[in-house]
Amino acid sequence: MTVTLDEVYQQLYEDLGPQNWWPAESAFEVVLGAVLVQNTAWRNVEKAIENLRQSELLSARAIYELPPEELEELIRPAGYFRMKTRRIRNLLDYVFTQHEGSLSAMLKVDTETLREELLQINGIGPETADSILLYAAERPVFVVDTYTNRILKRHGWIEHEADYATIQAHFQTHLEADAQLYNEFHALLVRIGNLYCRKKPRCEECPLVKWLPEDGICTPPEEEP
DNA sequence: CACCAGGCAAGTA
DNA sequence: TACTTGCATGGT
Numbered sequence: 001m002t003v004t005l006d007e008v009y010q011q012l013y014e015d016l017g018p019q020n021w022w023p024a025e026s027a028f029e030v031v032l033g034a035v036l037v038q039n040t041a042w043r044n045v046e047k048a049i050e051n052l053r054q055s056e057l058l059s060a061r062a063i064y065e066l067p068p069e070e071l072e073e074l075i076r077p078a079g080y081f082r083m084k085t086r087r088i089r090n091l092l093d094y095v096f097t098q099h100e101g102s103l104s105a106m107l108k109v110d111t112e113t114l115r116e117e118l119l120q121i122n123g124i125g126p127e128t129a130d131s132i133l134l135y136a137a138e139r140p141v142f143v144v145d146t147y148t149n150r151i152l153k154r155h156g157w158i159e160h161e162a163d164y165a166t167i168q169a170h171f172q173t174h175l176e177a178d179a180q181l182y183n184e185f186h187a188l189l190v191r192i193g194n195l196y197c198r199k200k201p202r203c204e205e206c207p208l209v210k211w212l213p214e215d216g217i218c219t220p221p222e223e224e225p
Numbered sequence: 226c227a228c229c230a231g232g233c234a235a236g237t238a
Numbered sequence: 239t240a241c242t243t244g245c246a247t248g249g250t
Contacts, residue, residue, distance in 0.1 A: 021231095038232040044247060045231090079247040083233085125233050145231050190231050199229075228250085237242075 003157075003211050005174045009181070012188040015207040019187035022135035028060055028103055030136040034128045035087050036078040047077035060103050064092040087123025094121050107137040115141070126164045134186070140177035143186045144168050147193025154197065156213045 023042075024030045029049065036045040051074040052058050057066060072085045094117070099105040106114070111133060118129040126144070133141040144167045152158045158170055175181060196206035203209045 034231090037230090039230065040232085040246085041230040041248070043230090043249075047248090077247060079230090080232090080245050081247080083245055087233085123233070127232065131231080143231085147231075186231085193231085230247100230249095233245095235243085238240090 005171065005185075008208065008211070009175075009185050009188070011207055012192055013184065016188055016191055018184060019191055021183055021187035022131075024135075026058065027107060027136040029058060031091070031103065031132055032058075032063075032088065034131040034135070035084055035091065035123065036075060038080070038084070038087075038128060040079050045078045048075040051075070051077070060092055060095055061101055063088065064096060064101070083123070087121075090121050090123050094118075111137075111139045111141065126168075130168070134179060134182055138179045140172075140179045140182055142168050142171040142175075142182045144171075145186070145190060145193075147197060148186065148189045151189060151193060151197050151208070154201075155208065155211055 022030045022033065024033055032052075033045055033049060036048055049058070052063070055074060057063055057074070063071060068085050068089060071088065072081045075081050075084055075088075078084060095101060095103055095106055098117070109117070114137065115129055115133060118124045118132060119126070130141045130143045133139045134143050144164050149167060152167060152170075153160055153162070158167060162170070171182070171185075175185075192206065192208065196202045196208075203212060
């Protein structure tokens with residue numbers, strides 16, 4: 001890799017500016033959004049959260065006490081609504097049984113322990129857990145999503161076989177352990193991915209095009225492993 | 226119309 | 239262990 005992650009970050013930041021993530025008004029909204037956004041456009045998550053807001057249900061206790069069928073209807077626009085209702089409730093079961101219903105108490109647990117605990121919950125995988133750690137608990141944990149994966153592999157910055165843990169370690173090894181940096185970097189990768197690095201890429205206009213291998217346009221050799 | 230979005234878990238061989 | 243499939247709505 002002839003370009004450093006730091007240079008990539010600088011380039012993205014210059015072109016796109018601060019992304020102001022996570023778009024939420026409370027830590028609870030971040031946690032909720034982290035589940036709702038799984039494989040889903042953020043626009044649809046906004047509708048679900050807005051429904052909950054209008055119903056004054058944006059608190060752990062309110063949703064925990066809400067009948068699941070009602071939660072399903074409110075979050076329906078975010079898709080996978082039955083599954084996500086179960087997942088949110090699984091998470092709240094953990095918050096109430098292990099942290100007396102206090103999200104802020106949960107968020108004070110040390111990073112390694114909390115990550116392990118979150119991963120035990122059915123429906124919370126690595127990206128969701130790390131999103132909570134970075135954007136709700138403000139820990140220096142790099143979030144790897146589908147765009148991060150795609151961008152790094154198409155540029156040849158990591159091997160095609162690299163899995164989540166390997167990619168995450170790559171960022172955390174080459175960058176300072178800085179939550180604010182990880183916050184902005186990941187948000188920028190999602191933004192640039194949305195704009196240019198989709199399944200059907202538009203690399204001509206991408207600010208990262210100068211770092212593509214060869215000289216050509218980014219043609220994905222294969223999709224994600 | 227087909228495709229895909231800030232994943233994850235369960236099922237199959 | 240390594241693939242494959244289901245989950246669901248809404249925008250392009």
